[in-house]
Amino acid sequence: MVALSRRQEAQCHKRPSKVCSKEFEEPPVLKQQPLLEDPFPLICEKTQCIICIGDDRRTYKDRTRTYATVHKMMNHVDSHLKGTPAYERFSCCHPVCQSEGLILNDLEHFKYHVATVHRINLQP
Numbered sequence: 001m002v003a004l005s006r007r008q009e010a011q012c013h014k015r016p017s018k019v020c021s022k023e024f025e026e027p028p029v030l031k032q033q034p035l036l037e038d039p040f041p042l043i044c045e046k047t048q049c050i051i052c053i054g055d056d057r058r059t060y061k062d063r064t065r066t067y068a069t070v071h072k073m074m075n076h077v078d079s080h081l082k083g084t085p086a087y088e089r090f091s092c093c094h095p096v097c098q099s100e101g102l103i104l105n106d107l108e109h110f111k112y113h114v115a116t117v118h119r120i121n122l123q124p
């Protein structure tokens with residue numbers, strides 16, 4: 001027994017297999033997605049429809065949709081505003097502004113608010 005206990009095991013010079021080497025590697029670090037502070041940020045993309053953002057009947061994907069060009073977005077917004085008198089009072093459709101109960105005097109005041117606060121230019 002003493003003779004056997006003094007024997008050393010011969011080391012193998014083979015490359016470790018990929019299966020074995022994975023066992024000893026540290027587990028991969030999972031990337032954590034950053035928490036969204038606000039699903040509807042106050043400053044929007046310049047090709048988003050400000051009216052669709054506030055439509056809670058739509059899906060999140062539809063509400064945050066961006067158009068290919070600013071011109072296409074403006075045509076879409078014009079279809080929402082078609083037939084609305086320019087002197088009528090407007091409430092901003094953005095969820096943050098809706099929660100604050102923001103009411104604007106007329107269409108021009110609404111467009112100015114959208115341009116300055118939400119960074120969406122609705123002026124032709």
